[in-house]
Each structure stands twice: as C-alpha cells, then as structure tokens.
Amino acid sequence: MTVNHASVLTKDYFIAYLKLIMNSREYTIIEAKEFAFNFFFKGDIDRYGTSTCLQIDKTMCEIEMC
Numbered sequence: 001m002t003v004n005h006a007s008v009l010t011k012d013y014f015i016a017y018l019k020l021i022m023n024s025r026e027y028t029i030i031e032a033k034e035f036a037f038n039f040f041f042k043g044d045i046d047r048y049g050t051s052t053c054l055q056i057d058k059t060m061c062e063i064e065m066c
Contacts, residue, residue: 018033018063
C-alpha cells in the first residue's frame with residue numbers, strides 16, 4: 001500500500017492494512033499488529049506524525065473492543 005507522507009492515514013486505512021496482513025500472511029491480530037509496527041512504522045509509531053499515530057490507536061482500540 002502506498003503511503004503519502006503529507007496526509008493523515010485514517011482508521012479505515014489501518015483496518016484495511018491489518019486485514020490485508022492477516023489474510024495474506026495468515027497472522028492473528030497480535031501478529032499483524034507486531035508486523036505493522038516493525039514493517040510499516042519501522043519501530044517508530046510517530047513516523048507519520050501525531051495525527052496518524054492517533055488513528056492507529058483508534059484502530060487498535062476498535063479491533064480489540066476497548
């Protein structure tokens with residue numbers, strides 16, 4: 001998935017991204033989250049800015065039913 005550094009990545013984007021990881025790699029949600037953190041964010045959750053960081057937090061909360 002292409003990422004534009006100038007825009008905020010949305011919750012819907014991250015839901016689609018995690019589903020893609022889970023389906024293509026047959027990962028659990030925990031494994032998909034770890035993969036996204038290491039591969040997509042390169043270990044730095046603030047890599048794409050504060051707004052995107054908040055969106056990934058919302059995504060994880062929704063997926064985990066916070």
